[in-house]
Amino acid sequence: MSAHQLAFLVLGVLILVSALMVVTVRNLVHAALFLILCFAGVAGLYVLLQAEFLAVAQVLIYIGAITVLILFGIMLTRKITGGAQPPLASHWKAAGAGAGAFLLLLLYVAMTGQWQVSDQPPMDSTTTLGLALVTRYVLPFELASVVLLAALVGAVLLARDETR
Amino acid sequence: MEIPLSWYLILAAILFAVGVYGALARRNAIAILMSIELMLNAVNINLVAFARYVTPRELTGQIFAIFIMMLAAAEAAVGLGLVLTVYRNLRHIQVDEINLLRS
Amino acid sequence: MQSALDIAPLIILLPFLAFVALLTAGRWPKPWWHRSHWVAITAIVLALAGAVYVAVAVAGAAPGAAVAERSYPWAPLGGRMLTMGLRLDGLAAVMLLVVTIVATGVQIYSVGYMHGDPRYSRFFAYLSLFSSAMLGLVLANNLLQLYIFWELVGLSSYLLIGFWFEKPEAMRAAKKAFVVTRLGDLGFFLGLLLLYRLAHSLEFEAIFIHLRAIEHAAPAALTAVALLLFCGAIGKSAQFPLHVWLPDAMEGPTPVSALIHAATMVAAGVYLVGRMYPLFAAATEPWAPALFGVTLFRATPLQFVAAIGAITALLGATIGVLQNDIKRVLAYSTISQLGYMMIGLGVGGVFVGLFHLVTHAFFKALLFLGSGSVIHGTGTQDMMQMGGLRKKMPLTFWTFLIGTAALAGVPWLFSGFWSKEEILLGAYHASSWVFAAGVAGAFLTAFYMTRLVGLTFYGEPRDPHIHAHESPLNMTAPLMVLALLSLGWWKWAMPWLHHFIDPAGHELHPVPWVGFLGIGVALAGIVVGALVYIRPVWDPRRALIAAPVLGERLVPGTGGRLGQVPGLYTLVKNKYYFDELYWATIVKALFALSRRAFVFDQKVVDAVVNGAAWATVRLAEVQKLVDIHVVDGAVNGVGELTRQVGGGFRRLQTGLVQNYALFAFVGLAVVAGLYLYLGF
Numbered sequence: 001m002s003a004h005q006l007a008f009l010v011l012g013v014l015i016l017v018s019a020l021m022v023v024t025v026r027n028l029v030h031a032a033l034f035l036i037l038c039f040a041g042v043a044g045l046y047v048l049l050q051a052e053f054l055a056v057a058q059v060l061i062y063i064g065a066i067t068v069l070i071l072f073g074i075m076l077t078r079k080i081t082g083g084a085q086p087p088l089a090s091h092w093k094a095a096g097a098g099a100g101a102f103l104l105l106l107l108y109v110a111m112t113g114q115w116q117v118s119d120q121p122p123m124d125s126t127t128t129l130g131l132a133l134v135t136r137y138v139l140p141f142e143l144a145s146v147v148l149l150a151a152l153v154g155a156v157l158l159a160r161d162e163t164r
Numbered sequence: 165m166e167i168p169l170s171w172y173l174i175l176a177a178i179l180f181a182v183g184v185y186g187a188l189a190r191r192n193a194i195a196i197l198m199s200i201e202l203m204l205n206a207v208n209i210n211l212v213a214f215a216r217y218v219t220p221r222e223l224t225g226q227i228f229a230i231f232i233m234m235l236a237a238a239e240a241a242v243g244l245g246l247v248l249t250v251y252r253n254l255r256h257i258q259v260d261e262i263n264l265l266r267s
Numbered sequence: 268m269q270s271a272l273d274i275a276p277l278i279i280l281l282p283f284l285a286f287v288a289l290l291t292a293g294r295w296p297k298p299w300w301h302r303s304h305w306v307a308i309t310a311i312v313l314a315l316a317g318a319v320y321v322a323v324a325v326a327g328a329a330p331g332a333a334v335a336e337r338s339y340p341w342a343p344l345g346g347r348m349l350t351m352g353l354r355l356d357g358l359a360a361v362m363l364l365v366v367t368i369v370a371t372g373v374q375i376y377s378v379g380y381m382h383g384d385p386r387y388s389r390f391f392a393y394l395s396l397f398s399s400a401m402l403g404l405v406l407a408n409n410l411l412q413l414y415i416f417w418e419l420v421g422l423s424s425y426l427l428i429g430f431w432f433e434k435p436e437a438m439r440a441a442k443k444a445f446v447v448t449r450l451g452d453l454g455f456f457l458g459l460l461l462l463y464r465l466a467h468s469l470e471f472e473a474i475f476i477h478l479r480a481i482e483h484a485a486p487a488a489l490t491a492v493a494l495l496l497f498c499g500a501i502g503k504s505a506q507f508p509l510h511v512w513l514p515d516a517m518e519g520p521t522p523v524s525a526l527i528h529a530a531t532m533v534a535a536g537v538y539l540v541g542r543m544y545p546l547f548a549a550a551t552e553p554w555a556p557a558l559f560g561v562t563l564f565r566a567t568p569l570q571f572v573a574a575i576g577a578i579t580a581l582l583g584a585t586i587g588v589l590q591n592d593i594k595r596v597l598a599y600s601t602i603s604q605l606g607y608m609m610i611g612l613g614v615g616g617v618f619v620g621l622f623h624l625v626t627h628a629f630f631k632a633l634l635f636l637g638s639g640s641v642i643h644g645t646g647t648q649d650m651m652q653m654g655g656l657r658k659k660m661p662l663t664f665w666t667f668l669i670g671t672a673a674l675a676g677v678p679w680l681f682s683g684f685w686s687k688e689e690i691l692l693g694a695y696h697a698s699s700w701v702f703a704a705g706v707a708g709a710f711l712t713a714f715y716m717t718r719l720v721g722l723t724f725y726g727e728p729r730d731p732h733i734h735a736h737e738s739p740l741n742m743t744a745p746l747m748v749l750a751l752l753s754l755g756w757w758k759w760a761m762p763w764l765h766h767f768i769d770p771a772g773h774e775l776h777p778v779p780w781v782g783f784l785g786i787g788v789a790l791a792g793i794v795v796g797a798l799v800y801i802r803p804v805w806d807p808r809r810a811l812i813a814a815p816v817l818g819e820r821l822v823p824g825t826g827g828r829l830g831q832v833p834g835l836y837t838l839v840k841n842k843y844y845f846d847e848l849y850w851a852t853i854v855k856a857l858f859a860l861s862r863r864a865f866v867f868d869q870k871v872v873d874a875v876v877n878g879a880a881w882a883t884v885r886l887a888e889v890q891k892l893v894d895i896h897v898v899d900g901a902v903n904g905v906g907e908l909t910r911q912v913g914g915g916f917r918r919l920q921t922g923l924v925q926n927y928a929l930f931a932f933v934g935l936a937v938v939a940g941l942y943l944y945l946g947f
Contacts, residue, residue: 023186
């Protein structure tokens with residue numbers, strides 16, 4: 001087993017365990033903290049995949065922005081501890097069955113699929129990525145900014161307390 | 165290529181299924197949002213892995229992943245806005261007790 | 268022509284932009300809101316200018332270059348490319364002018380008519396949407412695009428019929444119009460698919476090039492295509508047997524009736540047949556439906572078109588004689604005149620049908636707007652309460668009279684005369700019974716229009732509570748313009764129009780006595796009508812309430828025996844019981860089926876709630892039952908199935924969002940699993 005494989009396994013276990021904790025723990029703040037751990041693991045995977053820019057973006061956007069946002073949301077909406085209420089809805093068994101069926105399907109595809117793996121060396125991702133974003137993909141890029149603006153306005157409008 | 169592509173795919177599949185389970189089973193709306201983020205991450209892993217293994221000379225997969233991150237940010241912002249609105253109106257955000265859709 | 272092609276998209280786009288802009292009008296400051304009509308009117312006037320530009324360009328183009336097209340790739344489909352495009356030719360240019368002129372007049376008129384309505388700006392928004400869709404329909408260069416805009420005009424028609432949706436009748440009428448025309452559109456769509464299979468393209472030019480080859484390879488299929496396309500025209504142009512929606516559509520505001528249900532949209536069916544005329548002409552294989560081995564009739568598609576037109580012309584004219592609602596008389600008149608257009612297409616060619624479409628668009632819009640002015644002035648639609656309006660509404664009266672003369676076919680001075688003579692001439696050359704129906708219809712038309720004018724404008728006011736007044740200038744001005752367009756100068760435009768619309772067509776051989784017969788029956792209808800309703804030759808008191816009495820007192824001295832011809836009066840008065848017939852057969856059967864379906868729904872529901880394995884078994888049963896139902900009620904299959912599925916799913920609506928998500932995921936897994944299992 002090479003160092004890469006070992007690193008993958010460690011990261012994989014980290015990701016999956018923390019993801020499972022996210023969906024099961026009672027305390028939402030703990031769930032959010034596990035979510036950070038999970039995201040960090042995914043960032044590690046990106047490094048393994050030689051997508052350094054994405055790894056950094058993952059840390060900045062997911063851990064830096066989204067998780068913090070979620071933590072704010074938790075604090076604004078409820079008492080921090082979970083209280084006496086169960087974390088899972090009554091139909092959690094059905095949900096588990098559905099998710100399990102879905103997992104089997106995905107695993108089947110992942111394991112039986114014949115992927116044409118190329119053996120060419122990867123590109124220097126950060127430079128080319130930056131160039132591609134402002135040349136070939138400039139229109140989607142600009143559209144993305146419009147979407148973000150719309151989301152920003154929408155979020156402000158939704159969260160504004162109109163009684164005040 | 166020491167790590168087979170299928171490892172990434174399997175990992176992403178399991179992560180996605182965990183996310184699905186969370187989105188379907190958690191009662192708290194914010195927890196559901198977190199589960200959705202898990203699913204999006206699983207998708208991103210797939211995209212980046214394919215980009216690395218199948219089309220290493222192109223960046224389409226990574227570009228896609230970037231746009232997904234962007235959408236995830238937008239989704240989280242709007243989603244939390246919705247959750248706050250619901251909370252203001254109902255004083256709770258337990259989705260299995262919200263059935264306004266059934267009128 | 269290239270510059271005209273550059274301008275043409277704007278003609279569609281401008282009214283659409285006006286529609287979008289007016290949708291936001293509710294948020295405008297109040298003073299602007301009351302002037303929201305300026306947006307719509309500016310857009311339609313600019314479209315009118317564009318239409319004039321296009322028409323000039325087409326008219327000025329060199330011979331052989333009078334058709335200009337431009338296509339844009341739209342969607343790849345199995346190795347071929349569907350296109351969107353514009354086609355400019357004489358036919359399109361004439362239709363553009365008609366639509367924009369009438370739409371401009373109607374929008375200016377609506378400023379006065381809709382004044383003070385709580386949804387004032389919304390009305391202009393819908394009108395703009397309609398104008399945009401109608402202009403897009405006219406400019407389409409392929410059948411699919413035409414179909415899309417065809418449905419869009421249907422939608423705006425629905426919105427405008429139901430504009431006063433507080434009235435339950437308006438709601439019902441809107442739904443009826445939409446559903447009934449959809450029946451025809453189903454045929455249209457099937458025809459479109461079949462045609463695509465035959466010609467591998469939906470662009471008019473490409474279809475027409477392949478016609479000969481298709482006719483050679485599959486003559487029956489070509490006939491089927493023509494008949495299916497004609498189904499669409501039957502629905503949209505309110506031809507027998509789908510004419511029932513048009514009279515009810517009169518629940519909409521009167522300007523809408525003038526624009527959509529008299530001048531433009533209902534003429535779209537005629538335009539469709541005219542546009543696809545080469546196809547209709549090429550389909551020479553007769554259709555001969557048989558019942559129990561007995562051939563009912565044999566008719567080529569064009570003969571079929573003429574026959575449906577003749578039936579409709581006569582049907583509409585007879586019912587129109589006994590209606591008391593001023594707008595309904597005009598509605599049945601429209602149905603009848605659309606029948607005439609179909610006759611013209613069937614027997615005389617594109618020009619004959621389309622020429623009547625053009626003249627009819629102007630004088631019928633004039634009549635509707637005039638009736639709107641009357642309704643505006645009196646506050647009622649019942650002619651029995653009107654009377655004596657000649658003095659009180661002089662402008663309306665004189666313009667209305669011009670429209671009446673044009674519709675009745677008063678010779679030489681009025682537009683309708685020239686187009687009707689062409690149709691009768693064509694019918695004379697083609698088929699004796701179509702000709703007979705046309706002549707009879709012409710007499711009835713002259714009669715019921717005289718009756719309408721007599722009851723409305725002559726005599727003494729019959730309801731003392733009504734204080735009629737002339738309408739404002741922005742309502743009467745369009746009337747005068749349209750009256751000008753209903754005069755007989757079309758005679759001089761005719762040869763030119765003929766060349767413009769149908770360059771390849773030939774002149775009909777004139778037959779003098781047919782012309783005299785046409786003049787004779789028109790004048791006879793007017794004289795008889797005048798004797799009954801304007802200068803009654805017997806007890807005037809009875810004549811004034813003549814409509815119900817019509818049958819009884821038509822000929823003095825017969826002591827009312829005529830009306831006691833058993834059943835005839837009642838039959839016509841009740842519009843031949845079409846609505847009742849459709850209710851008793853189709854609609855009721857549908858309801859019965861739905862009720863059965865409802866009982867069956869509840870089984871589905873339980874199944875889904877209990878466990879996955881059990882649900883699978885049940886689902887299989889459901890599938891079986893669905894199959895049985897669909898096969899059983901093949902005729903009503905579509906509606907029934909929709910209702911079943913909808914009803915079944917309704918019970919799944921727990922309102923809990925996670926349940927929905929669960930279903931979505933399970934469904935996704937099932938579909939993806941099937942996909943894998945079937946090995947795609």
